[in-house]
Every structure is written in C-alpha cells, then in structure tokens.
Amino acid sequence: MRPFLDEAKDLLARLVALPTVSAEGRALEEGAEAVAEVLEGLGLRAEVVLGYGAPVVLAEGGEGERRLLFYNHYDVQPPDPLELWESDPFALTERGGAWYGRGTYDDKGELLARVMALRLFREAHGFLPRVAFVVEGEEEVGSPHLGGFVADFAERLRSEATLWESGGVDAQDRPTAYAGLKGILAVELRARTAAYDLHSSYGAVVENPLYRLARALASLRDEEGRVLIPGFYDRVRPLTLAEREAIDEIPDESEELRQAFGVPGFLGGVRGAEFYEKLLAEPCVNINGVHGGYGGPGSKTVLPAFAFAKLDFRLVPDQDPEEVLGLLWRHLEAQGFHDLEVVPLEAGERPARSDLTHPFFGLVRRALEEAHGKKPVLYPNMAGSGPMHPFLHHLKAPAVGIGVGYPGSRVHSPNEHIRVADFQRGTLAILRLLELFFLGR
Amino acid sequence: MRPFLDEAKDLLARLVALPTVSAEGRALEEGAEAVAEVLEGLGLRAEVVLGYGAPVVLAEGGEGERRLLFYNHYDVQPPDPLELWESDPFALTERGGAWYGRGTYDDKGELLARVMALRLFREAHGFLPRVAFVVEGEEEVGSPHLGGFVADFAERLRSEATLWESGGVDAQDRPTAYAGLKGILAVELRARTAAYDLHSSYGAVVENPLYRLARALASLRDEEGRVLIPGFYDRVRPLTLAEREAIDEIPDESEELRQAFGVPGFLGGVRGAEFYEKLLAEPCVNINGVHGGYGGPGSKTVLPAFAFAKLDFRLVPDQDPEEVLGLLWRHLEAQGFHDLEVVPLEAGERPARSDLTHPFFGLVRRALEEAHGKKPVLYPNMAGSGPMHPFLHHLKAPAVGIGVGYPGSRVHSPNEHIRVADFQRGTLAILRLLELFFLGR
Numbered sequence: 031m032r033p034f035l036d037e038a039k040d041l042l043a044r045l046v047a048l049p050t051v052s053a054e055g056r057a058l059e060e061g062a063e064a065v066a067e068v069l070e071g072l073g074l075r076a077e078v079v080l081g082y083g084a085p086v087v088l089a090e091g092g093e094g095e096r097r098l099l100f101y102n103h104y105d106v107q108p109p110d111p112l113e114l115w116e117s118d119p120f121a122l123t124e125r126g127g128a129w130y131g132r133g134t135y136d137d138k139g140e141l142l143a144r145v146m147a148l149r150l151f152r153e154a155h156g157f158l159p160r161v162a163f164v165v166e167g168e169e170e171v172g173s174p175h176l177g178g179f180v181a182d183f184a185e186r187l188r189s190e191a192t193l194w195e196s197g198g199v200d201a202q203d204r205p206t207a208y209a210g211l212k213g214i215l216a217v218e219l220r221a222r223t224a225a226y227d228l229h230s231s232y233g234a235v236v237e238n239p240l241y242r243l244a245r246a247l248a249s250l251r252d253e254e255g256r257v258l259i260p261g262f263y264d265r266v267r268p269l270t271l272a273e274r275e276a277i278d279e280i281p282d283e284s285e286e287l288r289q290a291f292g293v294p295g296f297l298g299g300v301r302g303a304e305f306y307e308k309l310l311a312e313p314c315v316n317i318n319g320v321h322g323g324y325g326g327p328g329s330k331t332v333l334p335a336f337a338f339a340k341l342d343f344r345l346v347p348d349q350d351p352e353e354v355l356g357l358l359w360r361h362l363e364a365q366g367f368h369d370l371e372v373v374p375l376e377a378g379e380r381p382a383r384s385d386l387t388h389p390f391f392g393l394v395r396r397a398l399e400e401a402h403g404k405k406p407v408l409y410p411n412m413a414g415s416g417p418m419h420p421f422l423h424h425l426k427a428p429a430v431g432i433g434v435g436y437p438g439s440r441v442h443s444p445n446e447h448i449r450v451a452d453f454q455r456g457t458l459a460i461l462r463l464l465e466l467f468f469l470g471r
Numbered sequence: 472m473r474p475f476l477d478e479a480k481d482l483l484a485r486l487v488a489l490p491t492v493s494a495e496g497r498a499l500e501e502g503a504e505a506v507a508e509v510l511e512g513l514g515l516r517a518e519v520v521l522g523y524g525a526p527v528v529l530a531e532g533g534e535g536e537r538r539l540l541f542y543n544h545y546d547v548q549p550p551d552p553l554e555l556w557e558s559d560p561f562a563l564t565e566r567g568g569a570w571y572g573r574g575t576y577d578d579k580g581e582l583l584a585r586v587m588a589l590r591l592f593r594e595a596h597g598f599l600p601r602v603a604f605v606v607e608g609e610e611e612v613g614s615p616h617l618g619g620f621v622a623d624f625a626e627r628l629r630s631e632a633t634l635w636e637s638g639g640v641d642a643q644d645r646p647t648a649y650a651g652l653k654g655i656l657a658v659e660l661r662a663r664t665a666a667y668d669l670h671s672s673y674g675a676v677v678e679n680p681l682y683r684l685a686r687a688l689a690s691l692r693d694e695e696g697r698v699l700i701p702g703f704y705d706r707v708r709p710l711t712l713a714e715r716e717a718i719d720e721i722p723d724e725s726e727e728l729r730q731a732f733g734v735p736g737f738l739g740g741v742r743g744a745e746f747y748e749k750l751l752a753e754p755c756v757n758i759n760g761v762h763g764g765y766g767g768p769g770s771k772t773v774l775p776a777f778a779f780a781k782l783d784f785r786l787v788p789d790q791d792p793e794e795v796l797g798l799l800w801r802h803l804e805a806q807g808f809h810d811l812e813v814v815p816l817e818a819g820e821r822p823a824r825s826d827l828t829h830p831f832f833g834l835v836r837r838a839l840e841e842a843h844g845k846k847p848v849l850y851p852n853m854a855g856s857g858p859m860h861p862f863l864h865h866l867k868a869p870a871v872g873i874g875v876g877y878p879g880s881r882v883h884s885p886n887e888h889i890r891v892a893d894f895q896r897g898t899l900a901i902l903r904l905l906e907l908f909f910l911g912r
Contacts, residue, residue, distance in 0.1 A: 107847060137747075148654040200869070212672065216770035225733025227882050230783050231653065231854035233757025234696060235614040235750045236739040240688065240780070247685035253807075291667025296676040309676045316674025317681040318773050323760030324781055328612055329551060329657035329816040330881060331783055331856075332759050340765055342671050342772055366694075375770040413672035415772075442670075 038453065039129065041068055043122035045104070045138040050141040050167065051200045052105035056082040058167045061104040065141070069451045073158050079183075083155040083175035084167030084298075088183065092160040094468055096125065097148035099162045099189035101355040101429070102141040103169035106133040107442045115442035130447040135439040137195045139448045141165065144193065144433045147460035150275050151468075156462075159339055159468040166417075169195075172214075172376045173417035180420040191467075192421050193460070197433030198452055200407060201283060205398040205459065208431045209391065210383030210411030211418045212313070215354050219246060219362075220338045220371040221322075234295060240322050246367050247339060249314050251277045252297035255308070257315050257343075259361040262354065269311055273385040273410040280306045280407055309413050313346045341373070344415065351378025382418035383411045383426035393466045394430050401459035432459060476891065479898075482509055482568065484563035486545065486579040487572040493546035494610045499525040500897065502545040506582070506606050513589055514599050519762040520624075524616035525608030526693040529624065533599040535909055537801050540603045540630035542862065542870070543582040544610035547574040550713035550885045555885035565701030571888040576880040578636045578838065580889045584875045585634070585651045588901035592909075595902075603628060607858075610636075613657060613817030614858035621861040632831045632908075633862050634901070637855075638874030639893055642724050642731075642847060646839035646900060647871045650832065651824030653754070654786030654794050654857045660687060661779045661812040662763075671772040680778040681763050687808050688780060691756050696749070698756050698784075700802040703795065710752055714851040721747045721848055750854045754786050781816070785856060792819025823859035824852045825869035834907045840902035850852050873900060 044067070050061035062085035066076035074091035084105065109132045117123035119132040129139070144163075152158045164187065166176050180187065200206050221239035228236060243346050251257050269277070284305040288296065300308045308426035322337020324330035343354055359372050384391075392410065398406035434456030440446045465471060486509070491502035503526035507517040515532035525546065550560035550573045558564035560573040570580070585604075593599045605628065607617050621628065641647050661887040662680035669677060692698050710718070729737065741749045763778020765771035779803050784795055800813055825832075832849065839847035875897030881887045906912060 036564060135485070205500060214772070216772075218770075223734065225731075226881075227884050228732060229855060230757045230759055231785060231856065232732075233783070234751070234753055234755040234785060234854060235741065235746060236734055237738060238758050240761045241692070243760075244685040244688035244758070245694075247682060248689040251682065255875050290666075291669060291673075291677060293664065293677055297678060300676060309673070312675055314675040314775055316669055316671045317685075317764065318771055319687075319764030319766050319775065320681045320761050320778065321766040322762075323758065325760050325762035325779075326494065326549060329659075329781055329783065330494065330759055330883075331611075331655070331657070333757055334760065337761065338766075340770060341769065342674070344675060413675060414670065415672070425487060446728075 034146065034150070035450065035454070038142055039122065041145065042129065042134065042142045043141070044140060046122045046133050047120055048104045049120045051108050052084060052168050052171045053108055058105065062087050062167060062366065065104045068145060069107050069163055072145055073155070074163065078230060079179070084177040086167070086179055087163065087165040088186070089163040091185070092158040094160040097160040097162060097189040098464070098467060099164065099187055099192040100144050101192055101424070102144070102165045102195050103137045103167065104141070104165050105167040106136065107170050108445070111135060111444060116445055122157070126203050127451065128449045129453070130445060132446055134450045135435045136441045137169065137447055137455065140195050140433045143453060143457045144460055146457045150457070150461050151464045155469065159464055162189060169417070170225065172195070176417045177420040179274050180424050184424040185423060189425060189427055192425065192429035194418060194429045194431035195433065196435065197431040198439070198456060199402065199436035201286065201437050202281065204270070204281065205402040205406040206408035206409065206431070207394050207398060207406055208412045209386055209428065211381065211416040212411060212413060213349060213351055213379050213381035213419065214415035215345065215378040216345040216375040217355065217358065218338055218340050218373045218375055219243060220336070221369065222336045222374060223369070224335040227334040227335050230333045236333060239334055241318045242369060243322070243337050243339050245363070246362060246370055249361070249365050256316055257313065258321060259357050262355045264459040265348045265350065265353070266313065270386070273311070273383070276386055276408050276410050277306050277310060278303050280409065298379035310409060310411055311346060313344055315341060315343050315351055317341055333463065340465050344413070345381045345456060347381045347383050349381055351380060379415050379417055380419035382422045382429070383423060384430065386410060388428045391429050391430065391465060394432065395461050397463035397466055398432065400462050401455050432456070475587065475591070479583055479894065480563065482567070483570065483575065483579060483583045484588070486583070487563045487574050488561055489658070490561045491608065492545045492549050493525060493609050494549050499546065499608045501693065503528050503608055506545045510604055513586055514593070515604065520620070523620040527608070527620055528604065528606040530604040533601040535601040537909060538601045538603065538630040539629055539905070539908060540576050540605065540633045540692065540866070541585050541632055543585070543604065543606045543636045544578045544608065545582070546608045546611050546663055547577065548611050548829050550607055552885060558887055564687055568892065569888040569890045570894070571886060573887055576876045576887055576889045577882045578610065580894060581636050581874045584894060586897045586900045588905060590903050591898070591902050596910065600905055603630060610857065613655065613820055615818040617858045618861040625865040628866060630866065630868060632868050633866065633870035635859060635870045635872035636857070636874065637876065638845065638872040639876035641722070641896060642727050642878050645722065645845045646843040646847040646873070647850065648835050648847055649850035649853045649871065650827055652794055652818045652855060652857040653823065653852060654790060654822035654860070655856035656784040656786065656792035656819040657782065657816040658796065658799065659779055659781050659814045659816055660684060662810065663777045664810070665776040668776050669774040671774045673858070675776050677774060680775060683808065683810060684761060684763070684778055687803060687806070687811055690806050696755055698754065700798050704799050706789045706791065706794070707754065714824070717827060717849050717851045718747050718751060719744050721850065740760055749850055751850060752787060754784065756782060756784050763814055785854065786822045788822045788824050790822060792821065804818060820856050820858055821860040823863050825863060825871065826880060827851060829869040831869050832871065834904060835873065838904035838907055839873060839900050841843070841903050843896055873897070873904070880902060
C-alpha cells in the first residue's frame with residue numbers, strides 16, 4: 031500500500047495547501063483549478079463552470095451503462111482560532127498516524143479517497159467506471175448557488191446514485207452511512223423599542239427590546255423542545271418502516287454523549303432510540319445567539335433600545351424553509367410581535383432523505399461491512415444540514431454519505447485531521463462499492 | 472460671567488479627564504484626590520476617607536449655626552458604546568453652547584455647580600457658609616459602602632438638610648426638584664446548559680441557555696410592565712396626600728417624552744398623571760442586557776453552552792432589595808428554574824422619599840423660581856435610584872435634588888452633556904438657596 035498512500039498524501043497535501051476559505055472568498059479559483067487537474071489526472075474530462083457563485087468543478091468520464099455521481103466541495107471553514115493549531119492549517123502534517131490540516135477531512139480528504147478508489151479500481155480491473163463529479167466551492171457558506179446549478183445541469187448529472195460527502199466510523203469504529211440531511215432556515219429577530227438607549231429608570235414606562243425578544247423566543251417552543259408555531263409540523267412526513275427500523279438499529283451512545291456534553295439529560299428526557307428519533311427525525315428551533323444591552327462586568331443601569339436574536343430551524347422532510355419563514359412571521363404577528371423584524375440570514379436548505387428501501391443501500395451496507403469488518407450503521411439522515419435536496423429532487427436517485435472521518439476529526443475546529451487507517455479503510459469501502467455497483471461482485 | 476464660566480469649565484475639564492469608571496475600578500484614587508483639591512481650593516477642610524470601598528471625600532468648613540450637607544459622586548458610568556461618541560468621552564468638549572463628556576452632568580458638572588455657587592456666595596457676602604460635602608466614588612455601582620460610611624460618620628454629617636445630586640430643568644425649562652429616589656436591586660441570571668458549545672444540530676436534544684433565560688425573563692412581568700413575582704407589591708406604601716398632589720402638579724410632558732424617545736406609546740398606554748404615577752410611584756423590573764452565543768455577521772450554527780442576563784429592579788418605599796432578591800429566588804424556583812444561577816451584582820439600595828411637608832421645600836421652591844423665573848416642579852421622588860436612604864435614616868433631615876441638567880443630557884449614554892446656560896442658572900439657584908437658608912433673604 032506504500033505507493034498508494036504516498037500518492038494520496040501528495041495529492042491531498044497539494045489541495046490542503048490552498049486556503050480555499052469560502053467565507054473569505056480566498057483561493058477559490060485556484061482550488062477549483064487544482065481539483066479539475068486532479069480529476070483530469072484520473073482520466074476524466076473536467077470543466078470549471080462559472081456563473082454559480084464560486085467556480086463549480088464538473089467532471090465526467092469512464093465506461094459502462096450505469097453511472098455514479100460524487101458530490102464533494104473544495105472550500106473549507108476559516109482556520110481560526112489559529113493559535114490553537116499545533117501545525118500550519120494549510121500544510122498537511124503527518125503525526126501519530128494521522129494527517130492534520132484544514133480540509134484533511136472536510137472535504138478534501140473525502141474527495142481524495144474517491145479519487146484513489148477510482149485509481150485502484152482501474153488498476154485492478156483495467157478500466158475507469160462511468161462516474162461524474164460535482165465539486166463546489168460554497169458548501170461552508172450554505173451552497174447558495176448549488177440548487178440552480180443542479181437544476182440547470184440535471185441531464186448531464188443524471189446517475190443511479192450519488193455518493194455524498196462526509197461520513198466515516200463512529201466512536202466504536204463501526205462504519206457509518208447516512209441517507210439524508212436536515213434542512214435549515216437561519217433567521218435573525220430584531221427588536222428596536224426606542225430611538226436610543228435610555229437610563230434604566232425609564233423601564234417602568236418604556237418597553238424593553240430584550241423583554242420583547244424573551245417573550246418571542248419563549249413562544250417558539252415548549253420545555254421539551256416541541257416547536258409551538260402553528261402549522262410547523264403539518265408537512266412533517268411520518269417515518270417509514272425502513273426509517274424507523276434504521277433508527278432502532280443505531281447503537282445507543284446517548285449516555286456517552288450525555289456525559290461528553292456535560293448535560294443532566296436531554297430534552298424531554300429522551301434516551302436510546304427515542305434520543306435518535308428526536309435528534310434525527312424531529313425538526314427543532316435553536317437559538318444561536320442573543321445580544322443586546324450591557325454585557326461587561328458588574329451592572330449598568332441601561333435600558334437598551336435594540337437587541338437581536340439569531341435562530342436556526344432544523345427541518346425534516348417535507349418541510350420547506352420558505353414556508354417555515356412564513357409560519358414564523360404569522361406566529362409572531364398573531365402573538366402581537368408586530369414590532370419585531372424577522373430577517374432571513376440565508377436562502378435556507380430543504381431537508382432531504384433518500385428512500386432507504388432502494389437496492390443501492392444494500393450495496394452500501396455490504397461494501398462497508400467488507401471493508402471495515404464490522405456491521406455498518408445506516409442513519410436515515412444526519413442531524414446536520416446540507417444541499418442534498420436538489421440532487422434528490424432533480425436526479426430522482428438516492429444519495430448516501432460514506433467517508434473517511436471519525437468522531438475525533440475536529441471538523442470545523444483547530445487541528446482537523448483524519449487517521450490514515452480510516453483513510454485506507456474508507457477508500458477500500460468506496461472501491462468495494464464501485465465493484466459491487468459496476469461489476470456486480 | 473466670563474471669568475466664572477472659564478473657571479468652572481477648567482475645573483470641570485480637569486475632573487472629566489479622569490476616567491473614574493467605578494464599574495471597572497478605574498482612576499478612583501485620582502478622582503478622589505482631584506475632588507479633595509477642588510474643595511480645599513474653596514476653603515474647606517477635605518479628607519479622603521479610606522475603608523469604605525472607593526475613597527470617600529469628606530469636606531467640612533464655613534461659618535454659622537445652621538449647616539447644609541452636599542452629596543455628590545466623582546465616579547461615572549462606562550463610556551461604551553465608544554463609537555457613538557462624537558468627541559472623546561474623557562475630554563470636555565464645548566459645542567453648540569454645551570459641554571460634552573462623560574460626567575459633565577452626572578455628576579461632575581453637578582458638583583462643580585455647587586462649588587461655584589459657594590464661591591459666588593463668598594464673593595457676594597464675604598464668608599463661606601457652614602457646609603459639608605460627601606463625595607463618593609461608587610454611586611454608579613450602587614454605593615455598596617456608603618450606608619456604612621453614613622452610619623459611622625452620622626454625627627459629623629449632621630445637617631438640617633441635604634442637597635442631593637442631579638436635577639435641573641424639564642423640557643419646558645421649568646426648574647425641577649425631587650425629594651426621593653427609588654431603590655434598586657441589580658442581579659445577573661446565568662444559564663449554563665452544557666460543558667461546551669455544540670454544533671447547533673444538537674439543538675433538537677440539548678437544552679439552550681438562551682431559551683432558559685428567555686422563559687425566565689418572560690415570567691418576570693406582564694406586557695404592561697406589572698411584575699409577576701408573588702409578594703413583590705406587598706410592601707409598597709400608598710402615596711400620601713402631599714405626594715399625590717405633587718404628582719398631579721407635574722406638568723404633563725409624557726407626549727413630548729414619547730416623541731423624544733421614539734416610542735409608539737408607554738407601557739400600559741399611560742399618559743398624563745397616570746404616566747408619572749407609573750414612572751415614579753410604581754416599582755418595576757428592567758433588563759439591562761442579555762448576551763450569549765454568536766453575535767457576528769450572518770449566521771453561525773452554534774448551540775451555546777452559556778448565557779447571562781443582567782436585570783435591575785426599581786423599588787419604592789417600603790420595599791427592601793434583600794427581600795426582593797428572596798422573592799425573585801423563590802419565584803424562579805417555583806417556576807422550575809432550578810438550573811439558573813441568581814447572582815446579586817450589588818448590595819442594592821433601599822428606596823427613599825423625604826417628607827414633602829418639611830419647610831425646607833418652601834425655600835427650595837422659592838430659590839428655583841427666582842433663579843429660573845419659572846414655577847418649579849417638585850417630584851416626590853425620581854424614577855432613578857441612589858443611596859439617599861441612609862441619609863434620611865441616619866440624619867433625620869430631608870434631602871432634595873436640584874441641579875444643572877436637562878432631559879436631553881443623555882445621562883449614562885454616549886454624548887452626555889450639559890447646556891452652559893443650564894449650568895449658569897442651576898448655579899444661581901443653589902446660590903439663592905444658600906442665601907435663603909443662611910441669610911434668610
């Protein structure tokens with residue numbers, strides 16, 4: 031395996047060296063060009079598509095009737111806080127059997143595992159199977175233009191299944207796969223109650239923006255986390271039998287998570303399968319931040335004039351972020367919060383969940399079990415969000431995330447890394463999936 | 472008047488230049504020394520008393536049987552938000568006939584008006600009347616040690632009346648005086664729900680500290696501002712006939728205030744005498760600030776682990792801050808907020824209201840009317856708070872606040888200032904009060 035690993039490391043080092051931070055618009059063209067070169071090196075025809083925000087790399091090629099699509103992204107999260115990195119985030123560094131650097135996992139390492147699996151396939155079987163790649167550069171900023179790209183290129187992307195980014199093994203080294211993602215709607219509530227800050231003695235007669243926000247936030251959910259916005263659950267599709275079975279089969283690590291998070295319990299007291307159902311299958315509202323008035327040491331007798339709250343709603347099929355925004359607005363109106371401004375912060379992402387009964391998932395389970403030597407865990411969807419919906423919607427084919435990470439990969443954090451052994455096993459799993467899919471063995 | 476104003480401005484500039492922010496413990500010794508020098512320059516014996524928190528300046532001197540006591544403070548509120556100041560908060564700046572800077576009104580300008588009135592008295596009558604000054608450095612953080620100081624020094628402070636800090640003219644340039652202050656209790660509510668911040672996708676199962684705070688804050692009052700803590704109103708003393716008459720005589724500027732503040736209306740829709748009764752005679756709870764989680768541009772999918780809220784309660788006779796703290800604690804317990812930490816930020820101040828039928832108020836009314844040429848307005852108490860209670864309690868003499876501000880002085884806000892004309896008239900009113908009190912004419 032030595033030449034394989036050397037080559038993978040060299041290619042990954044080349045991609046990690048490019049600081050493709052989409053939030054800062056850094057090195058995105060270079061990132062797209064480098065990815066296109068890597069994919070052309072594999073024998074695919076790659077093109078850099080402009081006009082959809084950051085350049086999108088679209089690559090196609092290989093032989094056969096059936097086709098697999100790979101979704102990845104070349105952009106990364108900002109590296110800060112820089113001082114917490116033990117090595118340069120933009121220089122791939124190997125230590126302790128792991129590769130460190132921003133993007134080693136999310137998502138350059140994932141992309142390289144697919145590239146290497148295709149090389150291994152060609153070496154073993156003498157041809158490149160028919161595949162396509164979509165590698166975007168705006169995933170870390172909510173993929174605002176990807177939906178349009180997929181709609182416009184749907185015919186060229188048509189495939190029998192999509193291999194989604196991200197995945198790997200869980201804390202017990204069991205391989206994981208997931209078939210969907212929650213949707214998201216991020217909004218800001220703004221309360222302005224006066225023209226300027228007043229002395230807090232006027233609090234007897236002048237409204238307080240933090241009280242308005244407090245009442246509004248308290249009105250959004252109950253103590254168990256159930257959202258109180260009328261109509262919020264109307265479009266929630268009940269779990270199918272296969273989805274419920276998949277959730278019931280998830281090994282229960284809720285107690286380990288509870289201890290790691292340092293919480294006395296979870297909302298509604300859930301544990302075991304109930305925990306996973308609430309986490310994965312229930313939509314929720316979350317407060318990302320509230321700020322207004324004095325926040326320094328001690329006290330300040332001020333009546334602030336302005337305050338804001340940032341929220342995200344996590345959505346499940348078939349909720350729609352645009353519709354939820356409307357429901358939120360109507361709820362606040364009905365509760366008398368005419369004074370609050372509701373500002374959507376991003377276009378939002380629709381929830382996505384593939385059909386778990388699709389035969390492709392049988393291949394995925396088998397490939398993972400053979401490569402890792404352990405029974406895989408299939409999540410109907412992750413608790414997080416991503417731009418999977420346009421793929422499911424336009425391509426009418428399932429998507430599944432499998433990959434090369436582990437729970438300690440520090441995704442989005444300093445010292446992001448993958449373990450080399452995970453990279454090897456993850457690459458092998460993709461190779462096995464390619465063989466099962468294209469060769470039937 | 473030119474030399475008088477030049478001298479006042481020079482002295483005030485010297486005090487304003489010292490950033491005596493008690494909340495941050497800044498420049499307090501220098502502040503006390505500077506005030507002691509100014510009072511010694513007047514011909515008083517000044518001493519800086521240690522052992523009661525920030526140094527207290529005690530000055531005594533002058534001739535005669537009767538004695539007046541002046542209460543002021545040399546500390547100021549923090550200047551932030553700094554970016555809203557049009558000139559350096561710690562550099563006295565004159566523009567548009569006004570003196571700008573932190574403390575130009577509250578309370579360095581007030582102190583200087585008294586110093587200048589005593590100078591004018593001595594120039595006019597050839598002697599300094601018998602007075603004492605107590606100038607503390609912890610007023611803006613709730614005067615936690617002043618009660619002890621007044622108790623210990625009660626004999627040396629003994630006077631027939633106390634001239635309290637703050638006051639001036641209302642929006643119609645009518646001189647104002649007030650005979651009391653609300654009490655205050657400042658507390659912080661702290662919510663910690665996990666060991667560290669989590670990805671917001673866990674919001675479906677992990678409690679959010681900002682939600683806990685929102686519910687707690689929403690439980691404290693109703694939409695009209697009435698406090699919902701059981702027992703909160705039990706000790707509220709009904710207004711006396713004189714107090715109610717004084718409130719009814721307050722010229723109705725509620726509509727002008729409403730416009731100046733830029734608010735659609737006041738809590739409970741009050742106006743006129745109802746507005747003043749709610750503002751002055753009703754206790755309330757006010758949120759000074761709430762902070763937790765992300766506050767930068769756009770969105771961040773974080774589930775914060777910690778958040779806090781700062782509150783103040785404004786109290787009226789005979790409420791007691793210590794008792795209200797206990798009621799708050801019991802209320803939160805009863806509402807299920809065992810997870811919130813309730814931290815009193817200061818010792819609190821008890822409410823105070825002088826006996827409006829005391830003859831000293833006749834002299835005050837006359838001095839104000841002569842200096843300003845308008846009928847004064849006497850408030851039974853202000854909406855704000857201050858450490859007046861120990862003076863009333865230990866000295867058994869009335870206290871009255873008259874001064875040099877106006878409603879646009881932006882006390883505690885960016886661009887705090889006084890109008891030079893108000894400073895002149897306010898100084899003249901104090902001079903007339905000194906003459907009426909000490910000379911009987």
